[in-house]
Amino acid sequence: MSERRRATQGALALLPVFPLALLVGRVWLMGNGDPQTMILLIANLSPAGLMVVLFGSLLWMVPILLLTARLAEGYRRISDPSGGWPFGLNLRVPLWLTGVAACVAVLTWQLRYLPALGAILVVIVALGFREAYPGNRLLILATGVGLPVLVLAAEYYLIFVDAVEAAVLDGQAVTGLLLLLPPLLAVFLTGPLPAFAARPAILLPALSVLILVPMLITTSYLRAPLLPLVAIEVTTEEGQEPFPPVIVGYVITAQDHVVTVMDREGAVVFVGSDRIGGQVLCPASGDDEEPAVAFLGWPADRSLIDQLLPEADTVETDRRCQGRVRSTVTDAAGGP
Structure with a gap:
């Protein structure tokens, strides 16, 4: 014993x-x-x-x-x-x-x-x-x-x-x-x-x-994600370090003068706060996909507690989350 x-x-x-x-x-x-x-x-x-x-x-x-x-x-x-x-x-x-x-x-x-x-x-x-x-x-x-x-x-x-x-x-x-x-x-x-x-x-x-x-x-x-997935618009002027117009990655830290981002490939980028033209929180991969199978009106790939939570407003995925720059037509219409 x-x-x-x-x-x-x-x-x-x-x-x-x-x-x-x-x-x-x-x-x-x-x-x-x-x-x-x-x-x-x-x-x-x-x-x-x-x-x-x-x-x-x-x-x-x-x-x-x-x-x-x-x-x-x-x-x-x-x-x-x-x-x-x-x-x-x-x-x-x-x-x-x-x-x-x-x-x-x-x-x-x-x-x-x-x-x-x-x-x-x-x-x-x-x-x-x-x-x-x-x-x-x-x-x-x-x-x-x-x-x-x-x-x-x-x-x-x-x-x-x-x-x-x-x-x-x-x-x-x-x-x-x-x-x-x-x-x-x-x-x-x-x-x-x-x-x-x-x-x-x-x-x-x-x-x-x-x-x-x-x-x-x-x-x-x-x-499981540990950091928020964010799309950041970056402006580049003459003489500055070139960056993609939109960086999609995980924000490690945000300070007054610099934002540290790790892109989806694992590369760490330091972006000056004065070069950020806008940012948006992106959904996790697959969150905006519509499931094909449902019963009683509920998706089969979600839990019951997900169904009981208050429903968030359905918003079309921001194109910046796909690494694309916002179009001027969309901006003029007030969209993402």
């Missing part, structure tokens, strides 16, 4: 290393591995901003770990009650924490993943009732067969039928499968597994999730 406790304490002591490695990797990637650029970024990046981006990357993935652990433990209890997890693992997740994880997932997961979330919750509920009331066949039948079929019918005919059709017609096979398969699979996954296949069938998916989730966290964080 003492050895297991020491191993647990050692694992907890190593937990801060992962976020720290992510922060270092993000700065290294953003600076293209150049030491001077990395020093400049570290000197001007806000630690709070780095942690907020890291927290945002972690938030929607924590429910994956918790719900997978709850699901795997439920299968183990009804399929192989006498067996245990290797390496002293304990995957017991309290009911209240499962509920919190489900609420966070509903709010933060993209809508295309909600059918998978619904299937996971249906299976967890069915396995829980089967374990708690093993002699009540009517209740087991209601939760193990009736509930999945009811959820399947509701999702197919009331919510996702138009979205599945739109995904198929648009050639988005992955989105179509994400909407179509999970409710159907839930009907067949609410019972115990054969004893001889229970351990590998439960252990392999659980370990796969434990391996893949850190990879997803790393990928999501390394791609």
